[in-house]
Every structure is written in structure tokens, then in C-alpha cells.
Amino acid sequence: MTNFSRIKRQYHFILLQKLIVASVLIGFLSAFLGISLKHITEHYETIFFSKAAHHWLYIICFPVFGLSVIYFLRHYLFKKKSNKGIKEIFDVAQSKTKNLPLYKIPSHFFNGLLTVAFGGSTGIEVSTVVATAAIGNVAQQKEKRFKKYKSELICAGITAGITVLFSSPVAGILFSMEVISRKKNRIFFLTNGIALLVATALLLFMDEKPLFPISITTWHVYAIPYFIVLGILAGLNSVYLTKSVLFFKTMFGKIDKHYHKIIIGGGILSLCLLMLPQLYGDGYHAVRGIFTETNPVATLTSLLPLIGILLLKPIATSTTLAAGGDGGVFAPSLVIGAFLGLLVATLLNTYLKANVIPINFMVMGMAAVLSASIHAPFTALFLVCGMINNYSLFFPILMVCLIAQYTSKMIFPFTVYTYSKTA
Incomplete structure (x- = not known):
């Protein structure tokens, strides 16, 4: 040498x-x-x-x-x-x-x-x-x-x-x-x-505990068509979230005075919180609350909060970020996905007698919306499995993540992190 x-x-x-x-x-x-x-x-x-x-x-x-x-x-x-x-x-x-x-x-x-x-x-x-x-x-x-x-x-x-x-x-x-x-x-x-x-x-x-310590035991093959529906809906919801963030940032960017942004953004956010307190902060407290739902029935009083969160969470998140708040779409995607999963499971069990497991749909919904929002299906898969410390739904989650990402990309091929005005 x-x-x-x-x-x-x-x-x-x-x-x-x-x-x-x-x-x-x-x-x-x-x-x-x-x-x-x-x-x-x-x-x-x-x-x-x-x-x-x-x-x-x-x-x-x-x-x-x-x-x-x-x-x-x-x-x-x-x-x-x-x-x-x-x-x-x-x-x-x-x-x-x-x-x-x-x-x-x-x-x-x-x-x-x-x-x-x-x-x-x-x-x-x-x-x-x-x-x-x-x-x-x-x-x-x-x-x-x-x-x-x-x-x-x-x-x-x-x-x-x-x-x-x-x-x-x-x-x-x-x-x-x-x-x-x-x-x-x-x-x-x-x-x-x-x-x-x-x-x-x-x-x-x-000795950190899982963010959502829940118990999942099984899933059923007959529910696969419903998983596909959940994946498509998750992709649509992620596009709504992404476009909401981009729209509000563009609108608030036209406001010259920063205190005007704070007053307008804070006012919209406060209004959303008054209507639905579940939107406060990261929303994980609201997700923990719905994980206790074992056999929900579709009624006007049970469906309105779920639909309200799907519609208002992207607006609350967008105004928070546009008005100067620090954060992104991770937590909002997880919250939207959980409530979307509960809504879909409730409708399926009430009107189609599908007998699906609501908690499974909540977990899959979380991963699916996150996957579509950041275009990272494998990250979403392992992240959500880590949050619940359970890998029983590995293959269904992977399926809905890929479907959700594909759906969102077909409609709008960008995320809030990759979009630029020149794109």
C-alpha cells in the first residue's frame, strides 16, 4: 500500500x-x-x-x-x-x-x-x-x-x-x-x-406510550370493497385540505397589514371553534373521544358533527397557517381521516348493514388522508401503526393509502409542500 x-x-x-x-x-x-x-x-x-x-x-x-x-x-x-x-x-x-x-x-x-x-x-x-x-x-x-x-x-x-x-x-x-x-x-x-x-x-x-392506545384484533375480507371506497373518499378530502391551505394563504397574502391577518384569521378560527370545539389545537383529544365509539348509529345529531369537522377542519387549519401560525397538515390529516372513517363506517352499518368495524375504519382513514396529503403512503402506514402500536391492519392500511394517494394525484398532483405558483 x-x-x-x-x-x-x-x-x-x-x-x-x-x-x-x-x-x-x-x-x-x-x-x-x-x-x-x-x-x-x-x-x-x-x-x-x-x-x-x-x-x-x-x-x-x-x-x-x-x-x-x-x-x-x-x-x-x-x-x-x-x-x-x-x-x-x-x-x-x-x-x-x-x-x-x-x-x-x-x-x-x-x-x-x-x-x-x-x-x-x-x-x-x-x-x-x-x-x-x-x-x-x-x-x-x-x-x-x-x-x-x-x-x-x-x-x-x-x-x-x-x-x-x-x-x-x-x-x-x-x-x-x-x-x-x-x-x-x-x-x-x-x-x-x-x-x-x-x-x-x-x-x-x-417509556413512551402510544399516542392512541387502542385494541385492534381483526379485519374481514368482505370489507375490502368498502376499504376502496374509504381510500377514494380520503383522496378527495386530502385535495380539499390542500386546496384550502393554498387558497387561504393566497388570499391572506394580499392583506398588507399583519394585524389585519391576525384579526381576520383569529376571528374565522374562533368562529369554527365555537361551532365545533373538537377543532381546538391538534385535535388528538377529539380523536381519542371517537375511538370509544363501538357501534354508532346514523342520526342527524351524530352525523352533523362528523360532517362539520370534515368541512371546517381544513378551513380552521388554513386560517391558522395563513394568519401566521406555525404548523402543517400532519395533524389535520390524521384528525380528518379519523372522523371520515367513523362517518363511512356509521353510514355503512346503518344503511347497508355492512357490519364493518368502526375503529378499523378510523385508523385506516387517518393513514389514508395523511398518505394523500403528503404523497407518502409508506410513511403514513408505519406512522399510524406506530401511533396505535398495532400492525394488525397493515395490509388494509397499505391498500387505502395507495388508493388515496392515487386518487389525490389524479385530481391535484401537488401537496402543500411541493406546490408553487409557477407549477
């Missing part, structure tokens, strides 16, 4: 060692940030929602107050920069010069927390994704030799963040692969694999 070959080999070995250390640090910091944001947001959302549930005045005040605080934080603390969400990650990952600044970590942490805690009808998932991506990007900036691995290190942070949010290691790495990453090489799997293992270890150490 020549001296040059020996030096080259030693250089690659040292680089590999540094990448491993960086991946461990990224994995731990991202997982810790994700799990902290998850528990803090859940804690304050519960407190504020209980207050709002007992007095309508809080429902009117909370959204405007939360959006106002977020505006002042951005204006005076975070360099007057608006948060572009996942689109910004795409731009940075594909550029050799652009970077996610360090302030993106506290910015998305606090803005995501404030948005959901004060009733913004979205979730902390996108806030976590951008903040953890920033952790990976900062690690890349600290070492010159990591520059060509910027995309891999950004994805390592995201993988760890998604893993702890949904207690699903597979969903974490699949999200990075399906939605974020444009290249999958040995370094990608090394860095993301290490970050995933660190995040999983933290989950086990913290």
Missing part, C-alpha cells in the same frame, strides 16, 4: 468517525427536542382547552392572543423572518450555499407550542421537522468536510424527530426518504440509522 493510499484510507476513517459522532449528537438533540415539544404542548393545550371549554370568551381570545404573540416573537426576536416550513428544507437540502439558521430551532419550538396551545387548528409535527432539520444543518456547518453530506445530516435530525413524535422508528426514516431526501446512499443510511437508534433508545428510556 502506497503512502497516498494509506493517507486516503486514514482520512476516510477519520471522516467516518466524525460522521458517527455527529449522527449520535444530532439524533439525541433532535429526539430530545421532539419529545420535549410534544409533552410541553400537550400539557398546555390540555390546560387552555379545559378553560376554553367552560367559557366561550376564552375561545374568542385565545387564537388572536396566540397569533399576536407569535407575530411579536418573529418581528422582534427572530429577525422578522417568516417560517416557510418544509419548503425551506427542500431549498436548503438542494442548495450548496443556503442554510437553515440557528434561530430556526427556538423559533419553530416556541411558535409551534404557542400555535397549538392557544387553539391553532394544526399540529407541532412540521415545527418539529424544521427545528430538527436545523439541528442537522448546524452540525454540517461546524465541520467543513460535512458539507457534501448536508442533506444526509438534515434528514438524520428529521428522522429522530418524527420517530419520537409518533413512536415509530420506521416512519421516521421513511418520511426522510419519501418526502425530504433526494439521494439515498450509504452515508444516508449510516447517519439516519444511527439517529434512529438513538431516538428509539430515548423512547424506550422515557
Whole structure:
């Protein structure tokens, strides 16, 4: 072996060692940030929602107050920069010069927390994704030799963040692969694999429970035609959600004064919350409530709230984001899917005597709408299975996810993350 070959080999070995250390640090910091944001947001959302549930005045005040605080934080603390969400990650990952600044970590942490805690009808998932991506990007900036691995290190942070949010290691790495990453090489799997293992270890150490601890035992082959119907409806609902977000962002973009956006957006959101309190925050509390429905019957009083949520959740989410709230379509898609599944199962059992299992349709609906909204069927599959810690519905979920994604792409081939005005 020549001296040059020996030096080259030693250089690659040292680089590999540094990448491993960086991946461990990224994995731990991202997982810790994700799990902290998850528990803090859940804690304050519960407190504020209980207050709002007992007095309508809080429902009117909370959204405007939360959006106002977020505006002042951005204006005076975070360099007057608006948060572009996942689109910004795409731009940075594909550029050799652009970077996610360090302030993106506290910015998305606090803005995501404030948005959901004060009733913004979205979730902390996108806030976590951008903040953890920033952790990976900062690690890349600290070492010159990591520059060509910027995309891999950004994805390592995201993988760890998604893993702890949904207690699903597979969903974490699949999200990075399906939605974020444009290249999958040995370094990608090394860095993301290490970050995933660190995040999983933290989950086990913290003894994290599933987000929705429900029991699913079986599914029936005769229900497959109904699964297909659910998948098509999920695709239609995802397009409605996507187009609502894009429409409201365009409309609010024409408003010059930011306080006008806050008042109008907060007013629309408050009105939605007054009609349907289930729309408050990420909506997971409402999903837990309907998982107790074992044999619902279709009546006017039972169907109206379900239809109302399918119609108003996209509007509440869109106004939250357009008025300056921090978040995305992860949580809204899951909530819409759960209520869609319950609606379909209720109608089938009442009018067609189909004898389908409502809880199965709720779970499949969650995965299907998410799959169609972000065009990532395998991420949606493992994410929802991780949320309930049960893989009994693996094949039905995969089926409805693929059908929903295909349906949505046929109607509108973009997501809120991939759409551009020039497209």
C-alpha cells in the first residue's frame, strides 16, 4: 500500500468517525427536542382547552392572543423572518450555499407550542421537522468536510424527530426518504440509522406510550370493497385540505397589514371553534373521544358533527397557517381521516348493514388522508401503526393509502409542500 493510499484510507476513517459522532449528537438533540415539544404542548393545550371549554370568551381570545404573540416573537426576536416550513428544507437540502439558521430551532419550538396551545387548528409535527432539520444543518456547518453530506445530516435530525413524535422508528426514516431526501446512499443510511437508534433508545428510556392506545384484533375480507371506497373518499378530502391551505394563504397574502391577518384569521378560527370545539389545537383529544365509539348509529345529531369537522377542519387549519401560525397538515390529516372513517363506517352499518368495524375504519382513514396529503403512503402506514402500536391492519392500511394517494394525484398532483405558483 502506497503512502497516498494509506493517507486516503486514514482520512476516510477519520471522516467516518466524525460522521458517527455527529449522527449520535444530532439524533439525541433532535429526539430530545421532539419529545420535549410534544409533552410541553400537550400539557398546555390540555390546560387552555379545559378553560376554553367552560367559557366561550376564552375561545374568542385565545387564537388572536396566540397569533399576536407569535407575530411579536418573529418581528422582534427572530429577525422578522417568516417560517416557510418544509419548503425551506427542500431549498436548503438542494442548495450548496443556503442554510437553515440557528434561530430556526427556538423559533419553530416556541411558535409551534404557542400555535397549538392557544387553539391553532394544526399540529407541532412540521415545527418539529424544521427545528430538527436545523439541528442537522448546524452540525454540517461546524465541520467543513460535512458539507457534501448536508442533506444526509438534515434528514438524520428529521428522522429522530418524527420517530419520537409518533413512536415509530420506521416512519421516521421513511418520511426522510419519501418526502425530504433526494439521494439515498450509504452515508444516508449510516447517519439516519444511527439517529434512529438513538431516538428509539430515548423512547424506550422515557417509556413512551402510544399516542392512541387502542385494541385492534381483526379485519374481514368482505370489507375490502368498502376499504376502496374509504381510500377514494380520503383522496378527495386530502385535495380539499390542500386546496384550502393554498387558497387561504393566497388570499391572506394580499392583506398588507399583519394585524389585519391576525384579526381576520383569529376571528374565522374562533368562529369554527365555537361551532365545533373538537377543532381546538391538534385535535388528538377529539380523536381519542371517537375511538370509544363501538357501534354508532346514523342520526342527524351524530352525523352533523362528523360532517362539520370534515368541512371546517381544513378551513380552521388554513386560517391558522395563513394568519401566521406555525404548523402543517400532519395533524389535520390524521384528525380528518379519523372522523371520515367513523362517518363511512356509521353510514355503512346503518344503511347497508355492512357490519364493518368502526375503529378499523378510523385508523385506516387517518393513514389514508395523511398518505394523500403528503404523497407518502409508506410513511403514513408505519406512522399510524406506530401511533396505535398495532400492525394488525397493515395490509388494509397499505391498500387505502395507495388508493388515496392515487386518487389525490389524479385530481391535484401537488401537496402543500411541493406546490408553487409557477407549477
